[in-house]
Amino acid sequence: MVQLSKKNIVLCVTGGIACYKSVMLASLLKKEGANVFVVMTKNATKFVNPVTFKNITKNKVTTKMFANDDFVPHISLADLADLVIIAPATANIIAKASYGIADDMVSTLLVSSKAPKFIIPAMNTNMYLNPITQENIQRLKKFDFKVLEPDTGMLACGVEGVGRFPEIEKIYGFILKNLGDRNSVFYNKKILITLGGTVEDIDPVRCITNRSSGKMGFSFAEEFIIKGANVKIICGNVSSLELHNFQKKFCDTEIQFVRSAKDMKEAVTQNIDNFDLLFMASAVADYSPEYSESKIKKENDDLVLKLRKTEDILKSIPKKENKIYVGFAAESDNLIENAKNKLIKKQLDFVIANEIVGEQAAIGNDKASVFILNKWNVDIKKIDYSQKSVIAKSVCNELEELIKKNTPSLLK
Ligand SMILES: Cc1cc2nc3c(=O)[nH]c(=O)nc-3n(C[C@H](O)[C@H](O)[C@H](O)COP(=O)(O)O)c2cc1C
Structure with a gap:
């Protein structure tokens, strides 16, 4: 069953070690029928080559604000999106998005789009538990961003703690749940x-x-x-x-x-x-x-x-x-x-x-x-x-x- 058919999903990938897991997420979203457009920060491209996402999604990957064509990517993608997912979301993009900073393609798109926005933070435990990051997350929630709490476990940096990028199926469930159809008689029931x-x-x-x-x-x-x-x-x-x-x-x-x-x-x-x-x-x-009360014996x-x-x-x-x-x-x-x-x-x-x-x-x-x-x-x-x-x-x-x-x- 494809649950996301006809949905245009903009997947924003920022520069964390979990970038490679986002390739699997793009693949699952595509399999579930979504049309997936990937936008990457410059730092994200250091972790995964855009070619990988291009081949998985069969769509052009946007990495620059100022490309040499007529297309104004942050506005076109912002308008097109039924949903924007930032996965993985770095401490940096969380901070920028929570203040409406628009200094690169991903952050500008987040300010431009009226679509629902889902954030999947993934980072080292200290970065995640830093009160500034926590306050930024709370601010994003206040502005109606849906935030999925990261998993706890062994992190890439060798530390055990909170900050792991969740399993792809969990992210998928989070998306389905939060996309809830407000016109349904079952909504909120x-x-x-x-x-x-x-x-x-x-x-x-x-x-x-x-x-x-x-x-x-x-x-x-x-x-x-x-x-x-x-x-x-x-x-x-x-x-x-x-x-x-x-x-x-x-x-x-x-x-x-x-x-x-x-x-x-x-x-x-x-x-x-x-x-x-x-x-x-x-x-x-x-x-x-x-x-x-006692085991029935094999007698008769x-x-x-x-x-x-x-x-x-x-x-x-x-x-x-x-x-x-x-x-x-x-x-x-x-x-x-x-x-x-x-x-x-x-x-x-x-x-x-x-x-x-x-x-x-x-x-x-x-x-x-x-x-x-x-x-x-x-x-x-x-x-x-x-x-x-x-x-x-x-x-x-x-x-x-x-x-x-x-x-x-x-x-x-
Ligand atoms: C090897 C390596 C791994 C990193 N992993 C993460 C990470 O998992 N989460 C995070 O928030 N930042 C991580 N960083 C730091 C970010 O790359 C850095 O804050 C960068 O400015 C983020 O840029 P962006 O948000 O524009 O992609 C990592 C940096 C390096 C060098």
Whole structure:
């Protein structure tokens, strides 16, 4: 899924040791569909040759204010930019930008552009913690620059401390989060997402779980974050790769880990009052075994487990007028009919229904096809078999449309 398609991003590179990492950032932004224009300070060109950026971005790299052509780069690029990123940002450019100094191409562009500006500082710990640098960063924040705190770890100068250029995925997540779509009904809304499978313990070593990887839920979490929502995740048993990939991008998203259906219910109940929208993408056990304190011995040929019905989380939550409740239906038979029943019985606003058998089975896979059912009896919408990230985008757009049309005051 390309998240930045049609976006013009001006990437300003200043003279720090992390310049070479900015090449990877340019490459990722390009891969995500952005048109990337690199502007380098004179000192940055000492670390990385502009040719590298030119080849990665397929655009001319600007290094001079006064080039021998009609193009006035600081104004053209400033007007063109949907977003300006300074990565790495030296202590020097942070100081200059915070005072509106415009004495080279990068600093002049920062004064000229009305686009959102994101700063990724990277420097030696003493430089970063210097009260002057800190005050300059605070001043930039006051002028609406978004600043990503550098990582802590081993720095190029051999010192251990704060100042490291963050991982590229973290910068990418920071960009997505801060580009939040202000026109979205989800902008600034609090969204509680449950995802993954639950684990029901049989005895100290055995359990019953399901094949949910959490991928669908993480894709939705990413999509809501991009739309500017404040997301909290209640996370059951998920693939560690999916969790890792999500946390690399969105490390500051709150995640509460739970194990059983009972734990998940408690977590949802405790949190629900603070949220505008509940999105239950988790695969919650319908039945849970009686727990044996000691390990069940392998004695008889047959072993009978007694299972008890778990409490239905979505059904048990008292519904409030000004909130939205979204459930999932995973069915092998009569998908639409069962999903409709779920919508009505549990008093939901939406049900996302997906197949769990056959070639297009959703659970545990990277792809799915889904149907979106809604409480207003607007025609059921099908989203064809595609990557879960694409499904999440299409579903979020559809939910948004239906919420806007049918309850314009809701989520306002
Ligand atoms: C090898 C070397 C590495 C440097 N690394 C950094 C750095 O990581 N961060 C930083 O703020 N300055 C660093 N500096 C200092 C800047 O290059 C210096 O402040 C310069 O004036 C910045 O210019 P610019 O902001 O116009 O690119 C480094 C200098 C050298 C020689």
